Amino acid sequence: xxxxxxxxxxxxxxxxxRFVHDHPKSKALFERAGKSLLAGxxxxxxxxxxxxxPPFVREAQGAHFFDVDGNRYIDLCLGDTGAMTGHxxxxxxxxxxxxVRRGITFMLPVEDAIFVGEELQKxxxxxxxxxxxxxxxxxxxxxxxxRKITRRPKILVFNWCYxxxxxxxxxxxxxxxxxxxxxxxxxxxxxxSVTTKVVxxxxxxxLERALxxxxxxxVLAEPAMTNVGIVHPQPGFHSALRDxxxxxxxxxxxxxxxxxxxxxxxxxxxxxxDPDVVVFGKPIGGGVPGAAYGFTADVAHRISANxxxxxxxxxxxxxxxxxxALSLAAMRATLANILxxxxxxxxxxxxxxxxxxxxxxxxxxxxxxxxxRLGCRAEYLFASAPPKNGTAAHDAMxxxxxxxVHLYCMNRGILLTPFHNMALxxxxxxxxxxxxxxxxxxxxxKELAG
Numbered sequence: 001x002x003x004x005x006x007x008x009x010x011x012x013x014x015x016x017x018r019f020v021h022d023h024p025k026s027k028a029l030f031e032r033a034g035k036s037l038l039a040g041x042x043x044x045x046x047x048x049x050x051x052x053x054p055p056f057v058r059e060a061q062g063a064h065f066f067d068v069d070g071n072r073y074i075d076l077c078l079g080d081t082g083a084m085t086g087h088x089x090x091x092x093x094x095x096x097x098x099x100v101r102r103g104i105t106f107m108l109p110v111e112d113a114i115f116v117g118e119e120l121q122k123x124x125x126x127x128x129x130x131x132x133x134x135x136x137x138x139x140x141x142x143x144x145x146x147r148k149i150t151r152r153p154k155i156l157v158f159n160w161c162y163x164x165x166x167x168x169x170x171x172x173x174x175x176x177x178x179x180x181x182x183x184x185x186x187x188x189x190x191x192x193s194v195t196t197k198v199v200x201x202x203x204x205x206x207l208e209r210a211l212x213x214x215x216x217x218x219v220l221a222e223p224a225m226t227n228v229g230i231v232h233p234q235p236g237f238h239s240a241l242r243d244x245x246x247x248x249x250x251x252x253x254x255x256x257x258x259x260x261x262x263x264x265x266x267x268x269x270x271x272x273x274d275p276d277v278v279v280f281g282k283p284i285g286g287g288v289p290g291a292a293y294g295f296t297a298d299v300a301h302r303i304s305a306n307x308x309x310x311x312x313x314x315x316x317x318x319x320x321x322x323x324x325a326l327s328l329a330a331m332r333a334t335l336a337n338i339l340x341x342x343x344x345x346x347x348x349x350x351x352x353x354x355x356x357x358x359x360x361x362x363x364x365x366x367x368x369x370x371x372x373r374l375g376c377r378a379e380y381l382f383a384s385a386p387p388k389n390g391t392a393a394h395d396a397m398x399x400x401x402x403x404x405v406h407l408y409c410m411n412r413g414i415l416l417t418p419f420h421n422m423a424l425x426x427x428x429x430x431x432x433x434x435x436x437x438x439x440x441x442x443x444x445x446k447e448l449a450g
Contacts, residue, residue, distance in 0.1 A: 135281025
């Protein structure tokens with residue numbers, strides 16, 4: 001079925017009018033914000049919400065939030081994974097409240113750091129850990145360390161990947177095999193081909209050709225791509241990726257920041273991967289900024305072998321607030337009480353239920369779309385078959401259609417991720433929440449089908 005674009009535009013106009021009508025206080029705040037905040041928002045990408053302006057949040061708890069106009073939402077965005085624990089989980093809130101009274105940041109260690117390091121050892125199997133405030137920073141620091149110990153200049157990523165705001169990763173593979181700065185790359189410091197090689201996910205021959213020259217310090221990869229739609233690895237991909245990186249002396253960094261949705265130890269533990277470095281951010285602190293990056297004993301030894309105490313504070317790794325006491329208290333409480341196996345035993349069936357509801361509507365209205373899932377994360381793409389690489393996933397995106405579905409859901413009390421069609425489950429997400437989305441998605445599909 002081909003979507004009638006004239007009909008789509010008409011439906012979008014109707015939904016925009018409804019949104020503006022239902023959000024007068026958010027509209028007033030947005031207009032006020034325009035006088036002091038660039039584009040009227042505290043962070044540039046908040047402009048991308050599908051409404052004429054973003055709804056301003058009043059309060060959130062568990063799987064729901066209220067905006068300043070009193071509208072209640074089922075939150076399936078959950079801070080794009082940052083609030084995957086649910087909003088303000090009790091154990092994290094309690095730990096944060098207690099730590100705030102004891103002190104927030106010291107530039108000195110606290111016992112919570114040891115607990116978190118030991119817990120991450122158990123979950124991911126890597127022996128040594130360090131902390132940052134964001135997964136972006138953890139990725140940057142890991143790349144720097146990889147370059148240091150391999151003495152190689154380049155990294156390798158997969159086409160249409162996303163690893164936060166790491167400069168080296170904003171690169172795209174062109175159809176003719178050349179590379180260029182990714183569309184939207186703001187002020188790249190250098191041509192990214194100077195720092196980075198890029199190949200398609202699941203393309204093992206291309207990966208080997210890129211590594212064979214011996215100039216790649218590390219491969220930085222999500223174990224399944226998530227930020228261009230979910231792209232699963234093909235059978236045998238990860239064992240071959242591990243074999244090839246070892247063959248050519250390249251370190252393997254696995255970024256679990258989104259794929260923690262696969263379970264308490266992310267995709268690494270669920271699929272028994274064997275990386276040299278793991279990065280984990282976003283939900284680790286239950287919404288409090290924090291991230292961790294861990295190394296095998298061999299990598300840690302190689303890092304320490306040439307460490308210079310005099311220069312260890314000015315090497316481009318770390319930060320004044322990294323490893324602060326408040327973040328670590330939040331991490332300890334979150335890992336011990338919220339991101340547990342019991343929580344995933346609830347969240348993953350909720351994602352399965354969501355996937356079933358979406359699939360039923362796709363079939364009923366004969367839409368050329370598909371839905372896929374990774375742990376407690378699920379998503380639909382506007383293509384009939386699941387993509388095998390980033391290019392196929394990117395080409396299946398439809399910006400106008402995405403914005404309509406997002407706004408249609410938002411007007412009916414459901415928040416999806418603004419960047420694509422991702423839904424995430426929290427420990428507080430209920431069957432009733434999922435079934436409401438299924439009904440709303442079916443209504444949207446029916447309207448689009450005419």
